[in-house]
Amino acid sequence: MSRSVAFAIRSALLTANPREKVFATREVARSWRLGRLDYAFDVAMPDRPAWPEVPELLPPNRMPKRGKGGSERARIALWHALCHIEFVAIDLALDMAGRFGAEMGEGFVSDFLSVAADEAMHFALLERKLHSLGSFYGALPAHGGLWEAAEKTRHDVGARLAVVPMVLEARGLDVTPATLERVRAQGDEGGARILERILADEIRHVSTGTKHFTAWSARVAKSPEILWRELVTTHFTGAIKPPFNDSARSAAGLSLSYYGALAT
Ligand SMILES: [Fe+2]
Ligand SMILES: [Fe+2]
Incomplete structure (x- = not known):
């Protein structure tokens, strides 16, 4: 066994x-x-x-x-x-x-x-x-x-998916290009390659989260965008703020129809 x-x-x-x-x-x-x-x-x-x-x-x-x-x-x-x-x-x-x-x-x-x-x-x-x-x-x-989001969403898989991959990891996609630029400007090619690799993986992580969130929304018979906004408003205290890496976000299936309305 x-x-x-x-x-x-x-x-x-x-x-x-x-x-x-x-x-x-x-x-x-x-x-x-x-x-x-x-x-x-x-x-x-x-x-x-x-x-x-x-x-x-x-x-x-x-x-x-x-x-x-x-x-x-x-x-x-x-x-x-x-x-x-x-x-x-x-x-x-x-x-x-x-x-x-x-x-x-x-x-x-x-x-x-x-x-x-x-x-x-x-x-x-x-x-x-x-x-x-x-x-x-x-x-x-x-x-x-960084563990706070997990604590707040430990009883609700929809909330966990909405906040962890679709807000926090998505924010990682937004900030990485500027970090990459800074590291390149320092002449650190090795560091830049690490960040590029991580960025590619993180797009997949956001995509995984979005896929399961969409499936979850269908199970509870709600529109994924509306449910996402409800859950993020309830369980996430930070701001959803630009600049957004729209191309990386959309590659991950996270379209503007999710975060556009909450953006400050
Ligand atoms: Fe990572
Ligand atoms: Fe990740």
């Missing part, structure tokens, strides 16, 4: 050490793909995943200013912030699959475990980048609010 997919996901969520979490996540995704885990949900997901002692997590308004331009310190701060986003993204994707997989089906689990494996890869790439700059993940404090 093999293990349940929920048990394996829960174990990865409860792994605090970043490298071990990366390993555990890729292992869950692989075992699932190879049919070695049962589609069974016999354990609940933790309210909070396990995280390492560093980085120290700070509320966004207490984060030190990153500094401008291409100074060594500013560059490390940028890559550190990106590394932290990917670290939390691993847990967000695992939690999506483990918490909502029972009601959403096996295809949903496959999709979000594959997202989790991508995030683990992104984290590993960025951690290596930090090492090449003489730093490491945990050397600086990090944004402590």
Whole structure:
């Protein structure tokens, strides 16, 4: 008798050490793909995943200013912030699959475990980048609010899909071109290639979220655009603000008919 997919996901969520979490996540995704885990949900997901002692997590308004331009310190701060986003993204994707997989089906689990494996890869790439700059993940404090969206939407898969892939990951698509430009201007071709790869994957993640959100809307017999606006207004306190990367968003199936009306 093999293990349940929920048990394996829960174990990865409860792994605090970043490298071990990366390993555990890729292992869950692989075992699932190879049919070695049962589609069974016999354990609940933790309210909070396990995280390492560093980085120290700070509320966004207490984060030190990153500094401008291409100074060594500013560059490390940028890559550190990106590394932290990917670290939390691993847990967000695992939690999506483990918490909502029972009601959403096996295809949903496959999709979000594959997202989790991508995030683990992104984290590993960025951690290596930090090492090449003489730093490491945990050397600086990090944004402590990134799990908030998961907490607020833990009872509602529609809300989770509306906020996590379709607002937060979509915002990643919006901000990446400017970051890419900055990194290129610093002559950092290696860094630019990492960002391009991540951007391509993130388009797929937004697309995965949008696909399952659309299917969910059909199940509850609502218009996806109207339901999305209701859920985002209820569960997301930030602003939906331009500049939007319209071409990346539309490549992900997130048309202006979703976010146009909420944009501030
Ligand atoms: Fe990512
Ligand atoms: Fe992602």
